Amino acid sequence: MEVNVLERLPNPIFLKKLMKIQASLNIILCQDEWLRYHSFVQNWDEGVCMAKIDNGAGDHLIILFSPDGSIIKGFDHESELSPYGVKTVTLTGTREKLRFQKVKVMVLIF
Template sequence: MSVLSNFAAVLPAPGVLRERLRVLVALEAAFGSRWARYAFDGVDESGFERFRFENGGGDDYHVFLGPSSVFLRAFDHESRMSPYTDYALCPGLLDGLPEDFVPFTRLPQVEETFPALTLALWHDGIAWRHGDPRQSGADCAPSKAPLAREGDTERAYAEVAATCRAEGHDRPL
């Protein structure tokens, strides 16, 4: 089993992911820092809820949640799969992507030339799926994306709390 398959195997179901993201956004809003990392960008015309995380260092992930499906895209600027290396996506990254998710591969007004993606997974209502990324014959490792395992979410909550305390928000969580 590939590294990406192992990563997909530990991602939560869409409903659990939605709740984790809502909690992180709420914590950020209630106790947040000067630079919000977790955000809810509303519901688009197709009915998908849009969540995002930006670490301020060039890495991000965006989650598009529909009633029973999800598209998760991430960019890790240090990844060997960075499209800025060859000015193209890692071959195979989007293999098998359902047509409904194609619009989510490109962020409007930000990615005019090519999508800035180093990770793409989707949940089709049954299971998490992914393409077969290949780079020089190597199995491409997934980007660093929290929310995969229960402990990752708790670490993310703790990071939000630590940032708030460091910036002078003394209210207890």
Template sequence: MTVHDVARLLPATDVLRDHCRALAMLEAVLNPDRADRAHAFDAHWSATEEMASMTNGSGDEYAVVFSPAGAYVRGFAHESVMSPYAGLAGDGPWPGVLDEVPDAFRAYVTEPAFTDEDGTPVVTACLWRAPGDDAWRTGTIDFPDDGSGDPDGSGSLFHLLTDRSPEAFRRFAEDYYEVPVALSAVRHVYAGHPLTEEVVGVLNPGLTLVDLTEDAVEIGYPLPRRDGVARG
């Protein structure tokens, strides 16, 4: 799989935003320690931007910025032959990965959160989608044949964004946290329903809704109100 395949498999921007929000909320329930979570969502990254992120703890990561300009996706697979540090592409990102990023998203190419201390973009895969686009866009890239079928790391980086089934998340979470994960609870959160004490208790008996209030506000995920009206 390459970023070109990912572009065909990603959903519309709003659907992707809701999915990323659900991933972050599920992990917040499963793991109170923010530093050890793989997925996060900051609904207040700036006054006009939200950001979903993933880090696997081994050097691979992605970020998805949602803004009035649309959505910008940047991924980095540290073992990819297309890494800026692999030495095969010269002193920067692999040719084509960032060359065609539109002006509306160019600020993210040099965003300090997405570059190293020398200002080099830390990226092996990039996609974007403007509000008027009918599909995700990528650069024109001549991918190297590294024998893996995943030269830019897209297959592993974005697998929970391209396979958005509750079963896929359960497989990930049971492997990552080594605990059983109730599929019914995953389906509840994937559907965007407000959290309930029952769902929280099924996923993590050690937590309550009150414990998750700060996380839910940061993520922008709905919590029930006493009058029965959801808030988020």
């Protein structure tokens, strides 16, 4: 049974809110910045926000949010899609600036 991961993702506006909430809660619950799993950088680049989940053991999820679209990159070393079994998919953004060809998608876990 093939699962289309892209169809299961929340819309980017809602996802951005969720990531901000997770980062905010992590700041409240974890005093030591270097131990935090969740982070959010509002002005990562001009017009771009970055959300990140990093467990410190190599697994991570990075999401870039921009007016032109969103980019999601994740890695889980225990996934069936680890580097030794990478599957290739094609993603196309809604605008010409956001266009990907044969992006390696490892895992998207929320």
